[in-house]
Amino acid sequence: MSSSEISELVRQRQRKLQAIADLGVELYPRRWDFSHTLPQILERYASRTAEQLEAEKVTVRVAGRVMALRPHGKAGFAHLAGGGVRLQIYVRVDAVGERDFQLYKLLDLGDLLGVEGYLFRTRTGELTVHAERLQFLAKSLLPLPEKWHGLADVEIRYRQRYLDLMVNPEVREVFERRARLIRALRQFLESEGYLEVETPMMQPLAGGAMARPFVTHHNALNIDLYLRVAPELYLKRLIVGGLDRVFEINRNFRNEGISKQHNPEFTMLEFYQAYADYQDMMRLTERLLRHAAQAVLGSQEFDWCGHRLSLAEFQRLTMREAVIRYWPPAAGPAPSLGSLTQASELDRHIRAFNEWAAKQPGSPSLVNVRSDAAPGMKLQALFEAVAEEHLIQPTFVIDFPLEVSPLAKQKPDDPNFVERFELYIGGMEIANAFSELNDPVEQRDRFEYQQLLRQKGDLSAHAIDEDYIRALSYGMPPTGGEGIGIDRLAMLFTNSRTIRDVILFPLLRPEKRE
């Protein structure tokens, strides 16, 4: 920053910083030996009466960021913020001395301050520290956003999350809840005998999901590596190795669009359980989510974006049933179960739906799928356009088409479908799970089919992973596996309408600076 760019407000604060130095005060001291955090003060003393406090004369040392200043001649008040709460201090010249009172008068909103004094209640009853000593801790050279509208500009909120956290208290609560959620998931899985592991984020092949990867380069080995799109294939290698229950909570990276439900890097919980199938995983998921909701919210029910969601019941629908149930009557007669497996019938349904959707106000989702795509892909595309947004209460969508599920085991009675489910809550896909395919010969066929799609230009088609086939060839037990999108779950538990509100630093285009 050149001096000509420094605003008058900053210059004023620099002058005050110099004035503080002129008082003989250290500007950036090393430490402050506090006796209580601000939340501890409130916890322990909020219930004390004025008389009790006067009798006890509790001496405390606290610290916080100055968020309000109300000087009154030779005395004054301030509010310190810290730990998500505020505590008032009262400073009077005859209690702190001339030098510390001069310091008080030089404070700006945003400065960091330590205070030693005793607790009392003001005339209006507010628990307050009667200061006997002030310790300047750091200067805020830049002015804070406004005190009661807070910071509303979403771009600044995401780019300068530190400001957002300072002035918008509910933001802190969101990330505290997110942390409680992850802790609850971890606790639950550990109590079920799962081992937490970490697998590569940089992979020579980007496998385990149908998604476009980021590419990076390792100089010493002179090889390109992919940032992982999923840990799946590594976790199942561990199942082969005899780690019968494993989980990982970590970042995935997908080089695709950004939306209210998508950030290029996002946190995924994946877990695998030997000797289990997708039905077991459904039951486990219900228990896991109820446990998490109880731990984070203290309830199975919560509000989310105008809906009252309940984890008491998890509906089960096949993908085809979901299409039929949510088919808009105005688009013509609903498809039949049988018609949703035949390419020509599917094309007819897609045309009918798109014609209907194009006439709707706004711009509703259209089914967008290549005309030469496999029937299973068309069914999935139709499902997403027709049904997804209606799946507000928890719903397991089961029986996915074979063609879109290269790593899942076929249903014994219908080889066109696999033992797979996705869990939808709030119209969002929250979880994806299946009975893991463990036949190495069949797995090779599936990979080869994906290779065909890739050659036809589908950049998200799955790559062939020879070592994974080798691992399966040593024998993998029947296994249930699942991935849960932590960010989306955090959205549900924090009543957030965009994924950016539950990611501290969501990806934005970099700021242009001269």
Added chain:
RNA sequence: GGGCCGGUAGCUCAAUCGGUAGAGCACUGCCCUUUUAAGGCAGGGGUUCUGGGUUCGAGUCCCAGCCGGCUCACCA
């Protein structure tokens, strides 16, 4: 990447049909020893996102660009 909407003081927002850029908070000075959106008096602060254009005159109209939001495409 497409469509729609937006960008004005540090922050939150106004500005009529194209006619002198405003308010609240924040800030500066003075007064004030229990206030809390403290109060009283007096002040300062603007490249209206950037660059072009139209016009006697542009925050306002036109074009291009930058950044963001919503949405579609893509995807979880």
